[in-house]
Amino acid sequence: MDVIGQGVKEGILLILSLDPELIQVTLLSLQVSLTALVAAGLLGIPAGTFLALKNFTGRKLILNIIYTLMGLPPVLAGLIVFLVLSNRGPLGEWQLLFTPSAMIIAQVLLGFPLVAGLSARAVMSQRQEVYDTAVMLGATRTQAVLSIIRESRMGIIAALTTAMGRLIAEVGAVMMVGGNIQGKTRVLTTSIVLETRMGHDSRALGIGIILLILAFMIMLLILKLEKRSFKDDSTIQIV
Amino acid sequence: MDVIGQGVKEGILLILSLDPELIQVTLLSLQVSLTALVAAGLLGIPAGTFLALKNFTGRKLILNIIYTLMGLPPVLAGLIVFLVLSNRGPLGEWQLLFTPSAMIIAQVLLGFPLVAGLSARAVMSQRQEVYDTAVMLGATRTQAVLSIIRESRMGIIAALTTAMGRLIAEVGAVMMVGGNIQGKTRVLTTSIVLETRMGHDSRALGIGIILLILAFMIMLLILKLEKRSFKDDSTIQIV
Amino acid sequence: QKEEAEPQQQAGDSVPTPENPQLKLATTTSTQDSGLLDEIIPDFEAKTGYKAEVIAVGSGAAMEMGESGDADVLLVHSRAAEDEFVAAGFGIDRHDVMYNDFLIIGPAADPAGIKGGDDAVAALTQISDSKSVFLSRGDDSGTHKKELSIWKAAEIEPTGDWYNSVGQGMADTYRMADEMQGYTLIDRATYLANKENYSLESIVEGDELLFNPYGVIAVNPEKYPNINYDGATAFIQWIISDETQALIAEFGKDQYGQSLFIPDAK
Amino acid sequence: MTVLFKLFDITKSYGERQVLNAEHLEIRAGNIHCLLGPNGSGKTTLLRVMALLTTNDTGDLEVLGEQVSWQPSQLLLLRRQMAMVTQSSFMFEGSVFYNVAYGLKARKKPKKEIQKRVQESLELLGMLDFIDAPARYLSGGETQKVAIARALAVRPRVLFLDEPTSNIDPSSSLEIEQYIKHINQQYSTTIVLITHNFFQARRLAQQTSMLWDGHIIEQGPTRDMFHNPQDPRTRRFIKGEY
Amino acid sequence: MTVLFKLFDITKSYGERQVLNAEHLEIRAGNIHCLLGPNGSGKTTLLRVMALLTTNDTGDLEVLGEQVSWQPSQLLLLRRQMAMVTQSSFMFEGSVFYNVAYGLKARKKPKKEIQKRVQESLELLGMLDFIDAPARYLSGGETQKVAIARALAVRPRVLFLDEPTSNIDPSSSLEIEQYIKHINQQYSTTIVLITHNFFQARRLAQQTSMLWDGHIIEQGPTRDMFHNPQDPRTRRFIKGEY
Numbered sequence A, B: 001m002d003v004i005g006q007g008v009k010e011g012i013l014l015i016l017s018l019d020p021e022l023i024q025v026t027l028l029s030l031q032v033s034l035t036a037l038v039a040a041g042l043l044g045i046p047a048g049t050f051l052a053l054k055n056f057t058g059r060k061l062i063l064n065i066i067y068t069l070m071g072l073p074p075v076l077a078g079l080i081v082f083l084v085l086s087n088r089g090p091l092g093e094w095q096l097l098f099t100p101s102a103m104i105i106a107q108v109l110l111g112f113p114l115v116a117g118l119s120a121r122a123v124m125s126q127r128q129e130v131y132d133t134a135v136m137l138g139a140t141r142t143q144a145v146l147s148i149i150r151e152s153r154m155g156i157i158a159a160l161t162t163a164m165g166r167l168i169a170e171v172g173a174v175m176m177v178g179g180n181i182q183g184k185t186r187v188l189t190t191s192i193v194l195e196t197r198m199g200h201d202s203r204a205l206g207i208g209i210i211l212l213i214l215a216f217m218i219m220l221l222i223l224k225l226e227k228r229s230f231k232d233d234s235t236i237q238i239v
Numbered sequence C: 001q002k003e004e005a006e007p008q009q010q011a012g013d014s015v016p017t018p019e020n021p022q023l024k025l026a027t028t029t030s031t032q033d034s035g036l037l038d039e040i041i042p043d044f045e046a047k048t049g050y051k052a053e054v055i056a057v058g059s060g061a062a063m064e065m066g067e068s069g070d071a072d073v074l075l076v077h078s079r080a081a082e083d084e085f086v087a088a089g090f091g092i093d094r095h096d097v098m099y100n101d102f103l104i105i106g107p108a109a110d111p112a113g114i115k116g117g118d119d120a121v122a123a124l125t126q127i128s129d130s131k132s133v134f135l136s137r138g139d140d141s142g143t144h145k146k147e148l149s150i151w152k153a154a155e156i157e158p159t160g161d162w163y164n165s166v167g168q169g170m171a172d173t174y175r176m177a178d179e180m181q182g183y184t185l186i187d188r189a190t191y192l193a194n195k196e197n198y199s200l201e202s203i204v205e206g207d208e209l210l211f212n213p214y215g216v217i218a219v220n221p222e223k224y225p226n227i228n229y230d231g232a233t234a235f236i237q238w239i240i241s242d243e244t245q246a247l248i249a250e251f252g253k254d255q256y257g258q259s260l261f262i263p264d265a266k
Numbered sequence D, E: 001m002t003v004l005f006k007l008f009d010i011t012k013s014y015g016e017r018q019v020l021n022a023e024h025l026e027i028r029a030g031n032i033h034c035l036l037g038p039n040g041s042g043k044t045t046l047l048r049v050m051a052l053l054t055t056n057d058t059g060d061l062e063v064l065g066e067q068v069s070w071q072p073s074q075l076l077l078l079r080r081q082m083a084m085v086t087q088s089s090f091m092f093e094g095s096v097f098y099n100v101a102y103g104l105k106a107r108k109k110p111k112k113e114i115q116k117r118v119q120e121s122l123e124l125l126g127m128l129d130f131i132d133a134p135a136r137y138l139s140g141g142e143t144q145k146v147a148i149a150r151a152l153a154v155r156p157r158v159l160f161l162d163e164p165t166s167n168i169d170p171s172s173s174l175e176i177e178q179y180i181k182h183i184n185q186q187y188s189t190t191i192v193l194i195t196h197n198f199f200q201a202r203r204l205a206q207q208t209s210m211l212w213d214g215h216i217i218e219q220g221p222t223r224d225m226f227h228n229p230q231d232p233r234t235r236r237f238i239k240g241e242y
């Protein structure tokens, strides 16, 4: 059990040491996951909104598939991207395998269903009056839909923080398509796996703590951005 | 690329073969993830609701920590549970390591923050009038809070489907605390990893497809249960 | 694998029923990924009545599990660390079980020009000199330690863009090497099990430096009361028995035309 | 006559702004008591304080003979004797039946009785045809009628009505007024009514309090208030519609 | 006089139930046209069809001289000439300013002009003090006033008012009526008004249509309708309040 205490200590020491390799690994983690998050957000929020609002045959099915893909196993996502980007795969010429780009692609594949599915649910819980009020004030369809998204912010921010958590913590896919190459595609999560495999539990915990601190900071950033646009932060009062 | 086609084929063959080992692995996957999901739901929905509704110092901090823990890396969760359940750990006597119970514990650790965080957000987007109407009709506090949860169903179902997806697809934690023991703790995701390690890509894909079908069915079940209680399924009409 | 489901029936009532039939075996991924354990464990269970729970991790992690008492018996390949483990009192009854060997594999084009050699040190030196892509397990595993010892013998500190430390298991590293068309050090079992899928070829083999002995160790029951020492002993006795050794010698012959492991229990 | 609500120096502020400062108010049992006042004068806030939905910042509050302690058990006990129709009625997701049955279910009434009372209440409001309709699709007036039925179904001792007929057509409105009078006389239900309809106030209320900027500037029997208002602000306010 | 809305045999059903069946209705430019009728008679539905918020099931709809094609571009063009105050006003999350500026921002007006017009509109409704308040915390009447200001800010050619003063106190109500009259006369804004307040209808509307169960059972000049209703149902309905 003292391994945990030692892990916390090791984490602090690791941070203080400013180990250049660790810094590089951390920055790569950030770069990969944030890029994937932004991409998943830019694709997922509109897609989710579209699916929530547009009536067409097959809509239900697509929604259910998206919900299901929220449970896409990272290894499977990794395997699929691997096969596509492999030398023998259709996009083999791009030579993306074992690069950060491949990791980003795999993570977008994982993050997109999360953002789209959760955004769809958030938008679906809105009422008709939002749209009506917007268009009657002269909003274009796009403006009105943006207003619906704005009113759904609670759920959409939840979608983003959830996806952020998933991506920054994810290892199966980045391991497979990134390859955990030291100095090139090694990120925090793959480092943790490597350290546990080597039996360095406290170091693994230490890196894990760094990762959680990072996740915490990104989360605060997202919430800060939210608060800057939405000052009202009231919740139900239980009297 | 034909590996993917072959994977689909293999998946179908695997299902048709009714291989007793695969059935056992599938049932264990179901058992572990569903038990963990139910536990995470039973703990997470009340916890999230509490955090959304109760004002106390430290509430914001706890919420932020929960949001952060949505990004708990499975390997890290696995490592922590491993250390706690290890012979040297505080609960070593229970002899739970490498059993399905250990896997469930680790998955609850992963699922709880997801359910709690997303439920909290869903509840926070509700208005005061829900509570007021409920208590003025004579509801006890508990009944009123249950009504708030009921009105938040869109977000709470989203929380459950998200957690379900996460848990059924998760491999890092179950691998570490379960040990992927054949006939005892091997589940679908750890099988996928093992198959890819043995170079059986198409078999890995096949198992992945089984897993996705499973996730799809659970998801339909959750949505069906939702629909049984909430017939109204209207969304905004875009005219 | 069919017999495995019904060992009791097969052996009739001659199967002993041990007090604590659950035996945790921590081993390296290579014994599992090669299929060896799947092949021979049913025999163990049928003969002794124990149920072997195989946990496949790296040698390092396996010994870590032994140290914390989370496994009862270890089947690993990391000779120096094994001796240390025994010396520290964590393990007892260490026995040699078998060995396999490593090869250096690489692309058919062979940019380092080392094909057909049997001198591992020279081969790595040339790979380094030609800056050909090389993949290292980089995970403190037995294979990784073996690789480092060869670099040491060659008096080279491998660094640079061509040297990729991937921190993954053998099969994953093989897969990556194939994609990157690089060289890597691999154990014969993993190589043979996967070579159908990939294009890399055997480049260097047969150097004595490349031999890889496996040992079996019981975890010291004095450290933790709940260690299944009886089971560990049964396992050790079984695996070094002549019949099992013969089984090991047979394993792989029908599929690959050669055995993957050479038994060497004394 | 028993006094059901006693308020002394009750204040309530949001941020900097004090929106309520009720120096003295008593609501007597069995009365219909009307709260008048311009928009934003604090009528709804006052009602919410009396209904124990909002805590007051300062002052003494006595409800149904008890000093309010804000303990959940006390709140439940007191609230179970009240019901409210809010200014914009919130409907739970579900059918009209679900909504009207809500308070009865909360009180764990037997199924049969719930069925009976829901039907009765809806019948009275002329909304029985809508019993199975989804409550959220009702028209404005229909929603308000269901909200009234929902409050009546629990047979409260005190009924708070916050502009209960603002969206209801005049003839239904008159019927509802009849019914309010009826339960007031028959069951001596105490009623606190907010309305902007002076006719309604005069038809129903025995007592009236006039709010202005959070203060109760005048109160007394409704007749006197309308015939002979003391405060110039009241006079001007009442002239508005005349 | 130009006819801005022409409806022939417009029907609308929800499920089995036909809630609107308007055989013939014309709204003339520059008029204030009142829709009367009991709760659930289809007034709001009719308004929503005219405002192009709901498609009709059958019938011919001509709006501002154009046959409605329900093409987004046409809808935008037509709706940009209208504004609406709905029965229960929805406020966007944000300040009162954000809400009143919404329509102007959608029209990409310059910042200065937005500022000016928002202030003017709020001033008119006596809500300037609330410009920075969160819109969702307003009282019932205040919300309605902001909703009116928000609709006026875009200076519509047609203004739909669905019980716009139901929660507003009588004197503010009168002021707002004055203002409605004023923009009707000054800018010849056409106004379609739903109200349950017969006084208001008589004070404001030149034309009135009476709805009953989705049908328009009577229409004509407001005076005639109130003094000499033809349909017995209208007569009974109007008697309700008298």
Ligand SMILES: Nc1ncnc2c1ncn2[C@@H]1O[C@H](COP(=O)(O)OP(=O)(O)OP(=O)(O)O)[C@@H](O)[C@H]1O
Residues within 6 Å of the ligand: D014, D019, D037, D038, D039, D040, D041, D042, D043, D044, D045, D046, D087, E137, E138, E139, E140, E141, E142, E167, E169
């Ligand atoms: N949660 C809140 N935060 C800030 N201000 C509030 C809040 N609730 C109410 N107010 C303000 O308090 C004042 C009184 O509100 P209240 O709802 O009691 O008015 P009212 O008399 O019921 O008015 P109306 O006739 O318009 O319903 C209003 O000016 C309103 O803006």
Ligand SMILES: Nc1ncnc2c1ncn2[C@@H]1O[C@H](COP(=O)(O)OP(=O)(O)OP(=O)(O)O)[C@@H](O)[C@H]1O
Residues within 6 Å of the ligand: D137, D138, D139, D140, D141, D142, D167, D169, E014, E019, E037, E038, E039, E040, E041, E042, E043, E044, E045, E046, E087
């Ligand atoms: N989305 C809907 N689904 C089903 N029924 C609806 C829907 N919208 C309205 N209705 C029904 O249509 C009828 C007419 O509604 P509408 O809102 O037009 O009435 P209204 O004349 O405006 O009444 P009020 O005076 O109460 O506002 C009502 O009985 C209502 O229940």
Ligand SMILES: [Mg+2]
Residues within 6 Å of the ligand: D043, D044, D045, D087, D162, E139, E140, E141
């Ligand atoms: Mg009010």
Ligand SMILES: [Mg+2]
Residues within 6 Å of the ligand: D139, D140, D141, E043, E044, E045, E087, E162
């Ligand atoms: Mg209406």
